[in-house]
Amino acid sequence: MSIIVLGTVALDTVKTPFGKRRELLGGSAAHFSMAARLFTKVNLVAIVGRDFGQKHTSFLRSKGLNLNSLIVDKGKTFRWEGQYQGDLNSALTLNTQLGVLSVFKPRVSEEQRKIENIFLANVDPDIQEHLLAKMYSPKLVGLDSMNYWINTKRKELIKLLKSVDIYVANDQEARALSGETNLIKAAKGLCSLGPRMILIKKGEHGVLFYNKKFTFSLPAYPVEKVIDPTGAGDTFAGGFMGYLACARKISSCAIKKALAYGTVAASFNVEDFGLFRTSKLTRADLERRLAKFKDCFSF
Amino acid sequence: MSIIVLGTVALDTVKTPFGKRRELLGGSAAHFSMAARLFTKVNLVAIVGRDFGQKHTSFLRSKGLNLNSLIVDKGKTFRWEGQYQGDLNSALTLNTQLGVLSVFKPRVSEEQRKIENIFLANVDPDIQEHLLAKMYSPKLVGLDSMNYWINTKRKELIKLLKSVDIYVANDQEARALSGETNLIKAAKGLCSLGPRMILIKKGEHGVLFYNKKFTFSLPAYPVEKVIDPTGAGDTFAGGFMGYLACARKISSCAIKKALAYGTVAASFNVEDFGLFRTSKLTRADLERRLAKFKDCFSF
Numbered sequence: 120m121s122i123i124v125l126g127t128v129a130l131d132t133v134k135t136p137f138g139k140r141r142e143l144l145g146g147s148a149a150h151f152s153m154a155a156r157l158f159t160k161v162n163l164v165a166i167v168g169r170d171f172g173q174k175h176t177s178f179l180r181s182k183g184l185n186l187n188s189l190i191v192d193k194g195k196t197f198r199w200e201g202q203y204q205g206d207l208n209s210a211l212t213l214n215t216q217l218g219v220l221s222v223f224k225p226r227v228s229e230e231q232r233k234i235e236n237i238f239l240a241n242v243d244p245d246i247q248e249h250l251l252a253k254m255y256s257p258k259l260v261g262l263d264s265m266n267y268w269i270n271t272k273r274k275e276l277i278k279l280l281k282s283v284d285i286y287v288a289n290d291q292e293a294r295a296l297s298g299e300t301n302l303i304k305a306a307k308g309l310c311s312l313g314p315r316m317i318l319i320k321k322g323e324h325g326v327l328f329y330n331k332k333f334t335f336s337l338p339a340y341p342v343e344k345v346i347d348p349t350g351a352g353d354t355f356a357g358g359f360m361g362y363l364a365c366a367r368k369i370s371s372c373a374i375k376k377a378l379a380y381g382t383v384a385a386s387f388n389v390e391d392f393g394l395f396r397t398s399k400l401t402r403a404d405l406e407r408r409l410a411k412f413k414d415c416f417s418f
Numbered sequence: 419m420s421i422i423v424l425g426t427v428a429l430d431t432v433k434t435p436f437g438k439r440r441e442l443l444g445g446s447a448a449h450f451s452m453a454a455r456l457f458t459k460v461n462l463v464a465i466v467g468r469d470f471g472q473k474h475t476s477f478l479r480s481k482g483l484n485l486n487s488l489i490v491d492k493g494k495t496f497r498w499e500g501q502y503q504g505d506l507n508s509a510l511t512l513n514t515q516l517g518v519l520s521v522f523k524p525r526v527s528e529e530q531r532k533i534e535n536i537f538l539a540n541v542d543p544d545i546q547e548h549l550l551a552k553m554y555s556p557k558l559v560g561l562d563s564m565n566y567w568i569n570t571k572r573k574e575l576i577k578l579l580k581s582v583d584i585y586v587a588n589d590q591e592a593r594a595l596s597g598e599t600n601l602i603k604a605a606k607g608l609c610s611l612g613p614r615m616i617l618i619k620k621g622e623h624g625v626l627f628y629n630k631k632f633t634f635s636l637p638a639y640p641v642e643k644v645i646d647p648t649g650a651g652d653t654f655a656g657g658f659m660g661y662l663a664c665a666r667k668i669s670s671c672a673i674k675k676a677l678a679y680g681t682v683a684a685s686f687n688v689e690d691f692g693l694f695r696t697s698k699l700t701r702a703d704l705e706r707r708l709a710k711f712k713d714c715f716s717f
Contacts, residue, residue, distance in 0.1 A: 206599045300505045302622075303642040323601075324623035325637055335714045336637035338624055343602040375717035415634045416715030418674035 121160040121185075122364045124148050125225055125250045126240025126263075126353070128165040128179075128189065131393060132200040132214075135207060137346045143393035144175050146197065147240035147263065150350030153397035154357030154384035155238075156183050157405055159364045162231050164188040164250060166223040168196040182398060188227050194219040207345050207389075208322050225250040236364040239283075240353055241265050244275040251282060259369070261285040261360050262314075263352070269295050281313035287356050289320045302327055303334060316374070318359070320352045328378055333371055337378050340386035340412050347392045351385045354397055358384030358405075383408045420459040420484075421663045423447050424524055424549045425539025425562075425652070427464040427478075427488065430692060431499040431513075434506060436645045442692035443474050445496065446539035446562065449649030452696035453656030453683035454537075455482050456704055458663050461530050463487040463549060465522045467495040481697060487526050493518040506644050506688075507621045524549040535663040538582075539652060540564050543574040550581060558668070560584040560659050561613070562651070568594050580612035586655050588619045601626055602633060615673070617658070619651045627677055632670055636677050639685035639711050646691045650684045653696055657683030657704075682707045 126148030132141045152161045162185040167175075171191060180186055195218035201210040223246055235258035239247040247262060262283045268276055269292060276296075280286060286309055294300060297308035306317040306329035319327040323345075325338040359381035366373040383405055390396045425447030431440045451460045461484040466474075470490060479485055494517035500509040522545055534557035538546040546561060561582045567575055568591060575595075579585060585608055593599060596607035605616040605628035618626040622644075624637040658680035665672040682704055689695045 301642060301644065303640055307642075321623065324620065325635075327637075327640065334640045336624075336640050337715070338626075338635035338637045341602055341626065341633045341635050343600060343606075345600065372717055375714070379717060413715075413717075415674070416636070416712075418671050418678060418712075 120236055120364045121162060121234055122155055122236040122238065122360060123162040123164060123227070123231055123234045123254075124151050124155065124238045124240055125164040125247060126151060126238075126242055127197050127220065128163070128167050128171075129197045129199050131349060132198070133347055133349055133392060134202040135347050136204070138392075140347075140392045142198070144178065145199070145350055145393050147242070147350070147353045149179070149394060150353035150388065150397070151238060151240050151357035151360075152179075152184050153182065153388075153394055153400065154354045154381070155361035155364075157358075157384075157400065157402045158361030159236075160185065161361075162188060162227075162234060164225045164227060166190040166192055166219045168192060168194045168219045171196045178398070188225065188231060190223070190226060192219045192222065194222070201349065203348065206323070207348050210349065225253070227253055235259065236360065237261070238356060238360050239263070240356070244268055244272045244279050248275065248279050251279070257282070259284050259360075259363060261287055261356060263287040263356060264292065266292055266295055277312055280309075283314045285316040285318060285360075286312075286314040287318045287320065287352070289322070289352060293317070293319045303329065306334070320355060322348070322351070326355070326378060326382060328374060335375060335378060337382055338415075340382055340408065342386050342389055345389045348389045349393065351388045354388040355381040355385040357381070379409055379412060380405065383412055419535055419663045420461060420533055421454055421535040421537065421659060422461040422463060422526070422530055422533045422553075423450050423454065423537045423539055423656075424463040424546060425450060425537075425541055426496050426519065427462070427466050427470075428496045428498050430648060431497070432646055432648055432691060433501040434646050435503070437691075439646075439691045441497070443477065444498070444649055444692050446541070446649070446652045448478070448693060449652035449687065449696070450537060450539050450656035450659075451478075451483050452481065452687075452693055452699065453653045453680070454660035454663075456657075456683075456699065456701045457660030458535075459484060460660075461487060461526075461533060463524045463526060465489040465491055465518045467491060467493045467518045470495045477697070487524065487530060489522070489525060491518045491521065493521070500648065502647065505622070506647050509648065524552070526552055534558065535659065536560070537655060537659050538562070539655070543567055543571045543578050547574065547578050550578070556581070558583050558659070558662060560586055560655060562586040562655060563591065565591055565594055576611055579608075582613045584615040584617060584659075585611075585613040586617045586619065586651070588621070588651060592616070592618045602628065605633070619654060621647070621650070625654070625677060625681060627673060634674060634677060636681055637714075639681055639707065641685050641688055644688045647688045648692065650687045653687040654680040654684040656680070678708055678711060679704065682711055
């Protein structure tokens with residue numbers, strides 16, 4: 120089953136203890152796609168400016184993505200500049216230039232409106248709602264957001280959550296939206312807002328999954344040399360949703376496997392800048408590391 | 419195989435968001451023992467003052483501990499007062515009264531000197547060294563310490579680590595002693611100081627195990643209502659060392675199982691104040707929760 124992802128395609132300038140890279144291809148939807156494409160056909164819904172460059176478009180197409188709904192508009196591509204220090208657990212945003220993102224109205228083809236697996240990666244909740252309203256038969260809808268929207272568009276976000284199956288948040292966002300410090304309580308609170316599954320990403324500390332029937336916790340795959348964590352959460356979501364989109368049934372076993380695939384995909388993402396590592400990733404790479412990861416828990 | 423644990427037996431006054439309790443029986447060796455006793459005979463090496471109270475001694479004896487080397491000296495029992503806030507991940511020490519701990523010279527019987535499994539829980543490295551020197555045939559030696567000793571007795575601690583098999587530290591301590599931010603790098607650095615196994619406790623984020631052959635990571639068992647985390651790390655070590663003391667071989671499988679037992683034991687510890695929960699714990703309770711925990715990773 121194919122998947123449609125709405126989000127940003129961006130040019131990222133990133134500084135980490137391992138160096139600085141300028142105008143790397145990035146953005147939530149791009150990172151998500153690099154992992155999800157290993158499982159299923161990915162339809163990208165995003166906007167870029169006229170400055171985006173043919174090489175980036177060709178690159179995304181060469182990864183098998185359907186770019187029919189990638190709008191190229193007059194204006195500049197969304198740019199983000201950030202910096203990581205110390206343990207690389209949180210980014211300091213130095214600069215954000217919305218560019219064409221400020222006028223983004225997602226467009227999808229009739230064919231794409233029939234897609235049942237939908238991921239609303241981090242953009243303005245109004246844009247997320249706009250796309251979701253166009254879809255004919257949502258079956259599995261995931262949503263990611265960020266503190267900025269939790270603070271400025273809380274009402275819109277909470278309304279949108281009623282139509283969502285899976286809410287993906289990092290620990291800070293989960294605490295901010297639920298008002299709870301304990302993450303299991305936070306997850307419970309978020310569940311009561313609508314989504315039947317809550318996925319809390321904790322960076323190097325792994326992930327917590329909650330639904331009314333069970334709570335799962337997985338550590339991150341241990342990576343010694345974290346070069347650039349930008350997009351790790353989106354890559355995680357790509358692996359998770361990509362696997363579930365193909366699963367016959369959303370059983371507890373399928374969810375655990377999806378969490379493991381997401382974890383392993385994210386571990387590749389942080390090993391190099393931008394999409395460098397995940398764009399070269401094969402399903403076989405993923406399976407090999409999954410087997411190693413699984414070995415950590417078999418006793 | 420029996421085990422000997424050196425550490426503190428204390429009277430703890432603890433304030434958490436769930437209330438305040440005064441002069442609870444606690445201390446590193448007491449918490450360790452409550453988990454280790456579920457696997458093997460535990461010999462407690464510690465000191466208390468004349469104010470300790472017969473009821474505490476009787477209580478510890480009723481838990482099957484060998485108290486032959488629990489010194490009762492003139493003076494006051496070691497007291498610690500601390501407070502937890504917010505996510506309960508770190509304690510704020512409000513008051514420490516060393517009492518008899520300041521004159522502690524561990525004594526062990528001839529019989530106890532033959533014990534091969536030794537855990538040096540958190541006390542002054544000089545006291546830890548003093549006990550270790552008395553032991554005839556150490557086979558598996560674990561050591562825990564704290565930032566205070568890393569800062570004030572670094573040289574002594576580093577010397578002692580050469581005679582230790584397992585160094586148990588929390589993430590802050592591991593970073594402080596190794597000078598590395600990335601925890602895998604920190605573990606590598608600590609390994610080069612002597613111990614062949616490094617165990618980094620990350621509180622609610624679980625544990626990282628490192629030796630030259632493999633790196634394991636386990637999440638914490640998800641606990642919704644953390645009442646009092648005091649002693650969780652010691653309880654973890656008790657479960658871990660207790661299991662290994664009985665294992666026929668320290669294989670990678672035994673280590674994983676020991677990590678899981680430690681994790682599960684610690685999850686009980688945080689569910690109530692002091693030793694309230696772990697002192698009532700049975701091996702059957704532990705096994706039941708271990709099965710649940712294991713289920714998180716079986717996919």
